[in-house]
Amino acid sequence: MKFDTIIIGGGLAGLVSGISLQKAGQDVAIISTGQNALHFFSGSFESVEEPPQRMADLFSEAGIRLQYRPGVRLMPLGTFRPATLSLDDINLFPTPRFAKKAMIVNFTGYHDFFTDFLAEGLEKQGIPCRVQLLQLPELDVIRQSPSEMRSVQIARTMDRIWEKVVQEIRVRLDDEDTVILPQVFGLQDLSVPGRIRQGIPAQIVFVGTLPPSVPGIRTQMLLKRRYEILGGTYLMGDEALKAHIHDGVVHSIVTRNLDSHYLEADNFILATGGFFSKGLKSNPFRIYEPVFGLDVTFAEDRNTWYSPDFSADQPYMDYGVKTDASLHALQDGKPLKNLYVIGSILGGTHPEFGTAAGLAVRSAFAAVDQILS
Amino acid sequence: MKLQEYTISKHNFEECMKCTVCTAYCPVLQVNPMYPGPKQAGPDGERLRLKDPYFFNYALKYCMNCKRCEVACPSDVNVADLIQAARIRYDRSKPKLRDRILASTDFMGTLARPFAPVVNGVTRLGVTKSVMDATLKIDHRRSFPKYSSRSFESWLRRHAKEQAAFPEQVAYFHGCYVNYNNPGLGRDLVKVLNALGVGVQLLEKEKCCGIALITNGMSDKATRHATHNIDAIRKAVTDRGLTVVTTSSSCTLTIREEYPNLLGVDNADVRDSVLMATRYIFERLEKGATLRFRTDYHKKIAYHTPCHMERMGWGVFSEKLMRMIPGVEFIQLDSACCGIAGTYGFKKENYEASQAIGAPLFEQIRAVNPDIVACDCETCKWQIEMSTGYTVENPISILADAIES
Ligand SMILES: Cc1cc2nc3c(=O)[nH]c(=O)nc-3n(C[C@H](O)[C@H](O)[C@H](O)COP(=O)(O)OP(=O)(O)OC[C@H]3O[C@@H](n4cnc5c(N)ncnc54)[C@H](O)[C@@H]3O)c2cc1C
Ligand code: SF4
Ligand code: SF4
Numbered sequence: 001m002k003f004d005t006i007i008i009g010g011g012l013a014g015l016v017s018g019i020s021l022q023k024a025g026q027d028v029a030i031i032s033t034g035q036n037a038l039h040f041f042s043g044s045f046e047s048v049e050e051p052p053q054r055m056a057d058l059f060s061e062a063g064i065r066l067q068y069r070p071g072v073r074l075m076p077l078g079t080f081r082p083a084t085l086s087l088d089d090i091n092l093f094p095t096p097r098f099a100k101k102a103m104i105v106n107f108t109g110y111h112d113f114f115t116d117f118l119a120e121g122l123e124k125q126g127i128p129c130r131v132q133l134l135q136l137p138e139l140d141v142i143r144q145s146p147s148e149m150r151s152v153q154i155a156r157t158m159d160r161i162w163e164k165v166v167q168e169i170r171v172r173l174d175d176e177d178t179v180i181l182p183q184v185f186g187l188q189d190l191s192v193p194g195r196i197r198q199g200i201p202a203q204i205v206f207v208g209t210l211p212p213s214v215p216g217i218r219t220q221m222l223l224k225r226r227y228e229i230l231g232g233t234y235l236m237g238d239e240a241l242k243a244h245i246h247d248g249v250v251h252s253i254v255t256r257n258l259d260s261h262y263l264e265a266d267n268f269i270l271a272t273g274g275f276f277s278k279g280l281k282s283n284p285f286r287i288y289e290p291v292f293g294l295d296v297t298f299a300e301d302r303n304t305w306y307s308p309d310f311s312a313d314q315p316y317m318d319y320g321v322k323t324d325a326s327l328h329a330l331q332d333g334k335p336l337k338n339l340y341v342i343g344s345i346l347g348g349t350h351p352e353f354g355t356a357a358g359l360a361v362r363s364a365f366a367a368v369d370q371i372l373s
Numbered sequence: 374m375k376l377q378e379y380t381i382s383k384h385n386f387e388e389c390m391k392c393t394v395c396t397a398y399c400p401v402l403q404v405n406p407m408y409p410g411p412k413q414a415g416p417d418g419e420r421l422r423l424k425d426p427y428f429f430n431y432a433l434k435y436c437m438n439c440k441r442c443e444v445a446c447p448s449d450v451n452v453a454d455l456i457q458a459a460r461i462r463y464d465r466s467k468p469k470l471r472d473r474i475l476a477s478t479d480f481m482g483t484l485a486r487p488f489a490p491v492v493n494g495v496t497r498l499g500v501t502k503s504v505m506d507a508t509l510k511i512d513h514r515r516s517f518p519k520y521s522s523r524s525f526e527s528w529l530r531r532h533a534k535e536q537a538a539f540p541e542q543v544a545y546f547h548g549c550y551v552n553y554n555n556p557g558l559g560r561d562l563v564k565v566l567n568a569l570g571v572g573v574q575l576l577e578k579e580k581c582c583g584i585a586l587i588t589n590g591m592s593d594k595a596t597r598h599a600t601h602n603i604d605a606i607r608k609a610v611t612d613r614g615l616t617v618v619t620t621s622s623s624c625t626l627t628i629r630e631e632y633p634n635l636l637g638v639d640n641a642d643v644r645d646s647v648l649m650a651t652r653y654i655f656e657r658l659e660k661g662a663t664l665r666f667r668t669d670y671h672k673k674i675a676y677h678t679p680c681h682m683e684r685m686g687w688g689v690f691s692e693k694l695m696r697m698i699p700g701v702e703f704i705q706l707d708s709a710c711c712g713i714a715g716t717y718g719f720k721k722e723n724y725e726a727s728q729a730i731g732a733p734l735f736e737q738i739r740a741v742n743p744d745i746v747a748c749d750c751e752t753c754k755w756q757i758e759m760s761t762g763y764t765v766e767n768p769i770s771i772l773a774d775a776i777e778s
Contacts, residue, residue, distance in 0.1 A: 001659070001693070029689075034447035035394045144406040147413055152397040212397045228705050236708065237444035238686040257686030259645065261656065277447055 002264040003029045003233070005371060006253065008240045008291065009271035009279060011036030013343025013360035015223040017269055019058060020368040022230040029233040029263065031240055031255060037273055037344065041216030042208045043090035043183065044073045044083040046356040052085070055361050062226035063190065064219055072096055074180075076114060076208040078121015085358075087215050089186060089193035091205045099178035099203065102129035105169060106182060107136060109143040112151060112210035113182040129176075134168050136161065151209045152217065155187035162192045166199035178203040183214050190218070240291045243268075245331075250339050253291070267371045270294075270321070270329060271343045271364070279345035280319065287319055292339065295322040295330040297347065320347020327367050340367035384451040384458065384634070389416035395442035395452055400710040401435055404729040408435040411442035414459075415452035422459055429463035435723075436460075437714035438588050440626075440684040454634050461592045461635065472589040472716075525556035529563070529575055536563070539572030543653065544609040544617045546602075548624040549581050550751040561773035562620055562650055568776055569654065569662050574615065576605040582624040585716050587635060599638040602628065610646045617643075618650040620769050622682035622749040625649050629685070649682075649749065651690040651768055658697070670775045671700040675743035676768075677734065677757065679750035680710050691749055691768040698775045704741055709734045713756035728760065735761045747771055 005021050007014045010032030021028045056066050065088040072080040072093055080096040091098070102122055104115045115131045122129050138161045142153045158165065162185060169179055183206045186192040197204045206215075228234060238257040243250050252262035272279030272291065281290050287298040287305075298319040299305060305316045321329060321341050328335035342363035344356070382388070395411040396402060402410040409418070414433050421428035433456055442452040525547050529536070536542075543566065551559040563573045580602055583595035606628070609615045619625045628647050632638040640647075658664065674695055678688035696703050712731030717723050738746060738761050746757055746765045754765040766774075 001655075001689070033449065035398075035445045036447065039392070039394050039397070141406045145409060148396060148402060148406075148410045150393060150396060153402070156403060211393050217397060225707065233689055233692070235686055235689060237684060239449070255686070261652070 001029075001258075001261065003027050004265060005029075005267045005269060006031065006263055006265040007269040007271055008032075008253070009036070009273055009277070009343065009345075010224070010234060010236070011271060011273055011277065011343060011360065012038055012041075012219075012223075012357055013273075013364045014269070014271035015220070015227055016055075016058065016361050017271065017342060017364040017368050018227050018232050018234075019062070019223065019230060020365065021371065022227060022232040024368075024372055026371075027231075027233075029235060029265070030227070031235045031238050031253075031263070033239040033278070034237065036220065036277055038216040038220040039212045041213050041219065041357065042073070042075075043206075043213070043215040043219075044081075044086035044092065045358045045361070046081070046083055052361070054365060055085075059223075062222045064222050067092070074098075074118075074121075074205060074207055076210075077117045078114075078119070078124070080121075087219065089206055089215065090183075091203075096125050097127065098205075099127050099176075101176045102127055102178040102180055102205075103169075103173065103176040103202075104129055104131045104180045106131065106133055107139055107154065108133050109139065109146060109149055110154060110182070111146075111149070113207075118180060118207065127178075129180075132169075132172050134165065136164065136168075138164070150212065151182070151184050151214050152187065152212050154182075154184040155214045158185050159187060159189045159192060162196055163199070166196055169200055173200065173202060176202060178205060180205045180207055182207060182209045184209065185214070187214050187218055240272075243292050245292070245336065248334060248337050250292075250336055267338045267340070269367055269371075270339060270341045270345060271360075272345050274320075274344040274347070275316070277344075279343075280321075280347075282316075287316070289321050289345070292329065292331060292336070294341070295333065296320065297322055318348040321345050326370055327363060340370065342367050384419075384455045385449055386416045386419045386451075386455055388448040389446075389450045390448055391417075392447065395446050395450075398441045398445040400439060400441060400712065400730040401437055401726065404726045405435055407432055409433075411436075411452045411456070415442070415455040416450055419455050419459065422463065426463050429459060431464070431466070433460050434464070434590075437710070437717045439680040439710050439714055441680055441710060444683055451634070457587060457631075457635050460590065461587075464590055466590070468590040472720075473591070520553055521556050523556065525552045525559040526575060528556055528560065529573065532563075533574070536567075536572040536574065539567065539570055541571045542574055542613075542615055543571055544574050544576050544606075544613070544615040545650075546576060546579055546582075546606070546617050546619045546624060546628070546647070548579075548619070548621045548751075550621060555751070558620055558767050558770055561767070561770040562618070564773045564778070565654065565664070565769060565776065566618075566650075568664055569657055571657075574609075574613075576602075576617070577608055579605055582627040583636075584623050584627040584631065587627075587631060588714075589716060592636065596636045596638060599628075599632045599636045603632060603638055603640050603643065606640075606643050606647060610643045615646075616653060617647045618653045619647065620650050620749070620767055621751060622649065622679045622685065622687075623752070626681040626685055649685075649687050649690065651694055651749070652687055654772070655690045655694055658694075664697075664772070665777045666698055666700075666775050667777055668699070670698060672744040672771075673702040673704070673742075674745050674747050674771065675704045675706050675738060675741045677706045677711065677738075677746055677748045677753060677765075678708065679748055679753050680714075682749050683708060688749075691747065694772060695747060695768055698772070701775070704743065706734065706737055706741070706746075709737075711753045711756045711760075713752045727756075731756060731760055738763055745771065 004026040007030045010030045018030045067088045069092040070084040073083045179202045238255045240253045243253045250268045252264040323341050324335045327340045329339040329341045343360040399411045401408045436456045440453045580598045583598035586595035682688045712727040757765045
């Protein structure tokens with residue numbers, strides 16, 4: 001089967017490039033082994049420097065509204081992290097002192113939201129707060145299986161009963177100017193976070209939970225739907241195994257599900273993510289890229305790959321596939337003419353594209369521009 | 374060192390990194406709190422079961438074996454296989470009469486066919502339905518597949534000579550559904566393949582692929598079917614040099630994947646020769662064969678990729694074939710389970726869950742309002758037709774209708 005462009009990896013980077021190419025009239029296929037890092041996405045994009053109109057347009061055409069407000073976001077454990085751009089239901093504050101007094105709300109039986117850590121973090125900023133547990137009978141069904149009382153399960157119920165949550169919070173609200181809630185709203189019904197904001201006379205802050213991430217899954221769902229509406233082919237659950245390369249040009253790839261049926265294209269994009277998504281793999285001896293065997297940056301001495309201090313920056317997070325300045329993959333030091341590398345498989349060593357989700361989006365646009373030029 | 378580099382665990386269960394992604398995609402977990410979910414039932418539970426079979430949880434029977442967890446898993450854990458393998462290994466409960474009846478699709482077919490008009494009439498009667506509901510716990514709200522009075526096998530046997538005259542040949546694993554309920558689909562396949570210059574033969578003798586036997590706790594019988602079928606397929610592939618084509622995604626997945634992975638029936642020498650007809654046809658067209666399409670064919674087609682098709686990753690062939698037809702407006706429906714999962718939705722205890730699982734899909738179909746829903750699975754067809762009133766056709770039947778005869 002032949003396409004104009006084949007994208008390996010269907011996460012944020014793969015979807016953004018797929019949508020852009022498909023919209024420009026190309027016939028695109030995305031192949032993705034499984035789901036991706038968006039399922040752990042907080043809803044905020046780190047380090048996107050300028051207001052990225054192009055990104056906002058692409059997202060809004062998919063039904064996702066973004067806000068640009070460089071500042072900090074509140075992390076699940078009560079710390080703060082710089083961020084510039086986020087989904088419109090995630091708050092970005094100019095400073096960590098974003099409230100006078102806060103009420104942190106959780107649901108009985110839900111263990112993936114850390115109210116105590118949050119309270120401690122806020123108190124460090126001089127923000128007094130109290131924790132309120134809501135006991136909602138509508139969640140009894142989910143509570144029957146305590147290990148499966150997860151964000152997504154709760155969010156499905158919340159799409160129906162959010163009004164009740166609003167009422168319960170209004171009753172309890174005292175002199176707090178801020179209410180903090182877990183991100184379990186608006187999985188299918190996108191209007192829910194906004195309606196909760198309207199219904200409660202206080203600043204509403206949604207804070208991340210343990211995975212899966214509700215705003216992340218929603219983002220993934222909407223981007224994928226947009227891509228398919230534009231006519232893109234998405235091969236979910238298939239894995240690129242190896243490629244046929246001649247004279248520095250990739251001709252086709254072999255996948256697990258299609259075995260002897262090779263997939264051909266004029267251009268290829270590698271967006272297989274970092275270690276977490278297995279775009280990069282490691283063994284006791286080396287770090288490698290499994291599909292094409294591309295050049296990867298990493299230190300010779302394995303002992304320097306990681307820091308024993310769990311919370312320190314880990315050197316291996318910087319490792320990634322080597323490319324030339326226009327994102328062509330390098331193999332044995334030579335660029336492959338029609339293979340572009342984007343997203344977190346690049347590692348953290350590309351400051352010109354930002355880091356994290358910002359890197360995914362901006363490198364995707366850069367590759368798309370080359371392919372279309 | 375070698376060990377660390379090459380560890381492989383059964384069904385890849387040690388690859389699980391506890392990311393919880395699968396739990397967001399399990400259709401059963403969304404509607405049935407009694408079900409522990411793919412992560413608990415699969416890799417987490419496996420650790421405990423390996424320690425002591427005592428930890429086997431009978432709630433694993435709620436798994437529909439739809440494989441959506443496997444498609445979603447970023448770590449390539451064969452979650453559904455782990456769950457079904459655990460049921461085969463540890464479940465000591467005897468299947469109920471109801472489950473035996475539901476699982477015996479070929480036996481039921483042989484029995485019902487000669488009396489097709491009667492059986493069809495009877496299974497549609499309210500009174501029969503309430504008796505079945507009360508005695509067998511087969512839900513009375515279900516509509517039943519109709520039985521055809523002439524089997525596909527007997528039809529094709531009568532046309533064997535004309536078929537043998539084509540320059541190229543394939544063997545067709547038609548499955549119980551085509552044989553007893555919808556021989557029209559088999560005839561549609563013959564029409565399309567003939568238009569490509571390919572004649573169709575039967576396997577020496579095929580048995581039900583056994584998928585319903587596996588999910589209903591009759592793996593011994595399923596293994597006998599598997600051994601028999603692989604023998605028959607082997608004869609076609611090695612002795613007659615034929616490709617074996619199929620029109621049901623679930624039969625295909627069972628023959629290619631479940632036989633070796635769950636039943637331990639080796640198919641390595643013939644696995645690559647068993648293909649969905651859509652893939653076979655697409656590949657022939659790619660190699661230069663042509664189909665002449667009608668010019669007056671105009672349809673809005675919404676394609677539902679069945680769960681097992683999604684797991685095999687071959688929906689793209691059906692999609693590309695339908696997009697090839699001039700006059701088709703093609704819409705890909707969102708990836709979702711219709712809720713029937715073979716015999717699962719027929720059981721009284723699963724009816725509500727089954728309909729709740731399918732609800733978003735039914736809603737989308739109504740919103741799209743297509744002329745036809747396309748789908749490569751017969752049980753999805755029953756479920757979607759019953760629940761939405763829209764006509765569901767196999768992509769092969771759509772092709773057959775769209776080409777010039
Ligand atoms: C747990 C976690 C949380 C994060 N949270 C944030 C956040 O809150 N904010 C932020 O800015 N950034 C965050 N990031 C950074 C994240 O890396 C980026 O945000 C971005 O989502 C990465 O997108 P990607 O498309 O490059 O890769 P991924 O999303 O990882 O997608 C790669 C895809 O490729 C598939 N794949 C891999 N190998 C193959 C193959 N051989 N064949 C086919 N498919 C293959 C994988 O299954 C996966 O679906 C987080 C990362 C992780 C791991
Ligand atoms: S096979 Fe389907 S029903 Fe069973 S655990 Fe996986 S997703 Fe759930
Ligand atoms: S998706 Fe895969 S890796 Fe993640 S918890 Fe489920 S089985 Fe484990």
